[in-house]
Amino acid sequence: MERKRSKPVQDLPETIHSLVGLKSHMTSAWVKSVCNIVKNVSSSEISSTSEEDDDSALIEVQSTRDQLSALTAHVNDQNKRRRQILNEFLDLKGNIRVFCRVKPLDSKNLRAPVASDTRNVIIKLTETKRKTYSFDTVFQPDSSQDDVFLEIEPVIKSVIDGYNACIFAYGQTGTGKTFTMEGLPESPGIVPRAIKGLFRQIEESNHMFVIKFSMLEIYMGNLRDLLVSQGTKPIDPIPPSLLIHTDAKGEVDIDNLVTLKVNDFNEVFKLYKLGCRNRATAFTNSNSASSRSHCMIRVSITCRGAPERRREKNKIWLVDLGGSERVLKTRATGRRFDEGKAINLSLSALGDVISSLQRKNAHIPYRNSKLTQVLKDSLGQDSKTLMLVHISPKEDDLCETICSLNFATRAKNIHLGQDESKEEQEEKEAVMMNLQKMMEKIEQEREIALKEIRYLNETLEKLSGKPHVIEEEEEEDEVREEIQVTPKIARSKSRRASDVFPSFMRPTASSNRRLSGTNFSVISNGPGFKSRRNSMISVRAESVCLPVKNIGFDSVCDSSERSVSKSTCVMRLNTADDAATDYSQDISECDIKLVVSEHKPKSLERGLGSAKKSGSKIGIVEKNAKQKVGGTEFTRINSWLHSQSENRSHVLDKKRLPSTPEPRRLSRERSLKKSSTKRFTAEKVTGNEVFEQLEDIQEVKTEETGIKPTRMLKDLFELQCLCSSEAEDQILSKYPSPDEETLYPPSLGYDELSQHIDNVWFGVDHSSEGEIDLKQLLTEMGVDQSLTPKSQRVLAFADGVAPPLLRVQETMGEKGKVHTFMQKLQAICFRILLGLGFIGVGFGNDFFNGLTK
Numbered sequence: 001m002e003r004k005r006s007k008p009v010q011d012l013p014e015t016i017h018s019l020v021g022l023k024s025h026m027t028s029a030w031v032k033s034v035c036n037i038v039k040n041v042s043s044s045e046i047s048s049t050s051e052e053d054d055d056s057a058l059i060e061v062q063s064t065r066d067q068l069s070a071l072t073a074h075v076n077d078q079n080k081r082r083r084q085i086l087n088e089f090l091d092l093k094g095n096i097r098v099f100c101r102v103k104p105l106d107s108k109n110l111r112a113p114v115a116s117d118t119r120n121v122i123i124k125l126t127e128t129k130r131k132t133y134s135f136d137t138v139f140q141p142d143s144s145q146d147d148v149f150l151e152i153e154p155v156i157k158s159v160i161d162g163y164n165a166c167i168f169a170y171g172q173t174g175t176g177k178t179f180t181m182e183g184l185p186e187s188p189g190i191v192p193r194a195i196k197g198l199f200r201q202i203e204e205s206n207h208m209f210v211i212k213f214s215m216l217e218i219y220m221g222n223l224r225d226l227l228v229s230q231g232t233k234p235i236d237p238i239p240p241s242l243l244i245h246t247d248a249k250g251e252v253d254i255d256n257l258v259t260l261k262v263n264d265f266n267e268v269f270k271l272y273k274l275g276c277r278n279r280a281t282a283f284t285n286s287n288s289a290s291s292r293s294h295c296m297i298r299v300s301i302t303c304r305g306a307p308e309r310r311r312e313k314n315k316i317w318l319v320d321l322g323g324s325e326r327v328l329k330t331r332a333t334g335r336r337f338d339e340g341k342a343i344n345l346s347l348s349a350l351g352d353v354i355s356s357l358q359r360k361n362a363h364i365p366y367r368n369s370k371l372t373q374v375l376k377d378s379l380g381q382d383s384k385t386l387m388l389v390h391i392s393p394k395e396d397d398l399c400e401t402i403c404s405l406n407f408a409t410r411a412k413n414i415h416l417g418q419d420e421s422k423e424e425q426e427e428k429e430a431v432m433m434n435l436q437k438m439m440e441k442i443e444q445e446r447e448i449a450l451k452e453i454r455y456l457n458e459t460l461e462k463l464s465g466k467p468h469v470i471e472e473e474e475e476e477d478e479v480r481e482e483i484q485v486t487p488k489i490a491r492s493k494s495r496r497a498s499d500v501f502p503s504f505m506r507p508t509a510s511s512n513r514r515l516s517g518t519n520f521s522v523i524s525n526g527p528g529f530k531s532r533r534n535s536m537i538s539v540r541a542e543s544v545c546l547p548v549k550n551i552g553f554d555s556v557c558d559s560s561e562r563s564v565s566k567s568t569c570v571m572r573l574n575t576a577d578d579a580a581t582d583y584s585q586d587i588s589e590c591d592i593k594l595v596v597s598e599h600k601p602k603s604l605e606r607g608l609g610s611a612k613k614s615g616s617k618i619g620i621v622e623k624n625a626k627q628k629v630g631g632t633e634f635t636r637i638n639s640w641l642h643s644q645s646e647n648r649s650h651v652l653d654k655k656r657l658p659s660t661p662e663p664r665r666l667s668r669e670r671s672l673k674k675s676s677t678k679r680f681t682a683e684k685v686t687g688n689e690v691f692e693q694l695e696d697i698q699e700v701k702t703e704e705t706g707i708k709p710t711r712m713l714k715d716l717f718e719l720q721c722l723c724s725s726e727a728e729d730q731i732l733s734k735y736p737s738p739d740e741e742t743l744y745p746p747s748l749g750y751d752e753l754s755q756h757i758d759n760v761w762f763g764v765d766h767s768s769e770g771e772i773d774l775k776q777l778l779t780e781m782g783v784d785q786s787l788t789p790k791s792q793r794v795l796a797f798a799d800g801v802a803p804p805l806l807r808v809q810e811t812m813g814e815k816g817k818v819h820t821f822m823q824k825l826q827a828i829c830f831r832i833l834l835g836l837g838f839i840g841v842g843f844g845n846d847f848f849n850g851l852t853k
């Protein structure tokens with residue numbers, strides 16, 4: 001555009017020329033004149049030119065801005081639509097999806113009893129029997145990391161849309177959980193791909209995102225920050241756990257967990273390596289060889305001013321769960337045993353939560369483990385959950401594979417696949433394909449719009465000198481923080497549940513609150529007892545897995561089992577104003593589950609139902625100490641079993657244990673006698689009865705004498721307790737004489753149960769019991785009658801008359817005989833339990849399963 005120059009500007013060259021040519025005349029008047037000219041030029045003429053320029057530039061800028069706004073609005077609309085479609089798509093697929101990945105078979109093991117297609121895993125149980133497990137997707141042995149991520153990608157997109165998400169890798173050790181999550185440099189896994197995907201999408205987005213990274217592990221029920229180096233020695237106690245808290249909005253956070261702002265993938269990668277190093281150090285210290293903890297990565301996302309997002313702040317958890325193998329198989333002892341136990345219990349709790357969510361239960365048992373507490377706001381509601389179950393096709397691992405598949409089946413969306421006809425499934429697939437196409441189209445359009453936005457932004461920057469600012473709220477300081485540490489909640493100085501000892505069931509703050517509620521009973525304190533506020537007396541949690549035998553199961557590879565998990569927390573509470581009053585509450589939670597690998601008899605199915613109803617979460621509040629010590633036969637069997645399972649010797653000494661309170665014993669006897677047909681045989685004990693009996697379980701623990709594995713019993717167990725008497729004698733002879741710490745079998749009250757045992761195992765007929773002249777018999781044997789109890793149990797003195805089970809230890813004479821007898825007795829007790837069909841004893845096997853279909 002030709003611009004018309006004003007007069008002073010036209011005169012300027014002449015003026016300058018004259019200035020240069022007439023240097024001699026450069027007087028102050030000249031200088032003044034030049035200054036005036038310059039002044040005039042800048043203030044009037046130049047500004048008037050600039051105004052004209054600005055007018056057109058402003059128009060240009062404004063039009064660019066308008067275009068940008070329109071495009072931004074269009075992209076926002078597209079985002080919204082894409083989010084809706086993606087949500088619809090994921091809803092159809094299910095918010096909780098379960099995938100299965102089959103590990104490639106190494107060439108040494110050519111015979112694989114596991115086959116798979118894209119939706120099913122088929123297990124060859126016997127030559128004629130097959131069992132099929134269906135999943136949302138099955139990644140076959142030759143599937144690549146790309147194939148896996150393709151299925152994961154929609155979830156990553158929904159994270160950008162503001163949804164919380166959780167991706168788990170589950171499975172037996174060595175089945176490829178870490179391979180799937182982390183991958184190898186040449187074939188990266190879900191974690192690097194997901195994080196790269198997040199950054200890529202953020203770059204493409206027209207919003208400002210703040211990404212933060214945290215990494216922690218749950219080891220033996222303790223939350224440990226993996227971005228903080230903790231130089232512990234192997235013998236050191238496990239450091240205190242980080243605390244979990246839930247805010248008013250229901251969002252879960254972890255106190256003092258280091259959360260770092262990250263700007264690109266490389267920063268995340270460095271932090272991830274640091275976390276892995278800290279984890280590895282902890283492993284070495286705890287003498288671990290494989291993942292004995294759950295490794296959890298949290299990526300938090302904040303984006304303000306994006307109304308199309310579900311929420312401003314959201315997160316994704318990427319979790320490499322600890323190996324789910326059975327402790328029985330690993331033969332772990334000591335800390336490894338405890339680690340396995342803690343892992344299995346938390347996996348069990350995770351299974352419970354996912355299953356409850358799938359079934360839309362009113363109560364979701366998040367509180368049962370640290371794992372589920374941490375993930376509470378990322379599991380359920382509108383969160384997206386992906387569980388990748390890893391299995392090994394090896395024949396050796398068949399039991400573990402079946403258990404993993406059972407777990408996965410339980411977590412699977414029950415509405416998916418099972419109730420749908422083929423046509424319905426096809427229809428759904430078609431709808432999903434359509435949605436996917438729509439999504440792809442929107443994404444292409446969005447891509448073009450975003451390119452245009454970038455171009456317009458550059459133009460705008462050139463025109464106006466500053467980029468287009470998308471209307472967004474200012475970031476709060478908290479978001480800008482490099483290292484954000486969540487506020488430390490003031491802790492009382494008193495001991496809390498979390499300080500007591502490693503337990504996967506430490507009560508949460510809410511449970512502590514619950515404990516201080518109404519359900520408590522007063523106990524008297526012993527002398528010298530120091531009152532503490534809200535202090536834990538004991539926290540105890542354990543789980544035993546009991547393979548079910550001889551109860552009519554067609555149990556393939558012995559995978560039928562019942563797991564009994566019980567956690568007990570005794571708490572002493574002081575009211576704020578009455579320091580002298582102490583209260584106690586014993587909260588016991590007992591979870592009984594049954595895993596059946598094959599056909600179940602009807603009676604047991606019924607029993608299972610009842611157990612599920614009543615057995616899950618049985619809250620037993622001890623009314624008083626006496627009642628607790630009293631116990632029942634089952635109490636003692638249970639204690640005894642627990643003592644075995646824990647590899648700790650709880651001396652159950654008859655002398656020290658007060659006998660069963662009379663009314664209670666009588667009522668049990670009465671109830672046993674009620675039904676004359678009720679026999680404790682393998683076939684006749686129904687599931688209902690078993691579970692009713694298990695519900696009665698109470699803890700009787702008189703003394704703990706340290707770690708002492710009961711090898712003999714294990715050996716016997718390994719022989720299935722059905723060995724010949726010669727084999728049994730051989731085992732017994734391997735073991736030294738018992739000392740005072742030796743385990744004693746539970747003392748059984750004489751009732752129908754004992755009678756049954758006597759009849760079945762020793763062929764003793766009690767039909768003529770009433771006719772025996774007890775007095776005469778004892779006199780003949782030279783037994784001091786004043787020492788003997790007034791019951792049929794006195795027959796125990798009469799060697800050869802009474803069944804061996806009834807013999808009293810003290811009358812057995814010299815040590816060798818007592819020893820042999822005691823060993824026999826232990827073996828007998830085992831066999832009794834097996835013979836009853838009531839329980840087969842799996843030592844220390846706290847398998848998580850019980851994952852009943």
Ligand SMILES: Nc1ncnc2c1ncn2[C@@H]1O[C@H](COP(=O)(O)OP(=O)(O)OP(=O)(O)O)[C@@H](O)[C@H]1O
Nearest residue numbers: 103104172173174175176177178179290291322323
């Ligand atoms: N799909 C697969 N393709 C190739 N190699 C695999 C695959 N899955 C697992 N592997 C290999 O098997 C080995 C064990 O896998 P990985 O360490 O991932 O098991 P894991 O389940 O994480 O074990 P742990 O519970 O002990 O951590 C690794 O060497 C891994 O590379």
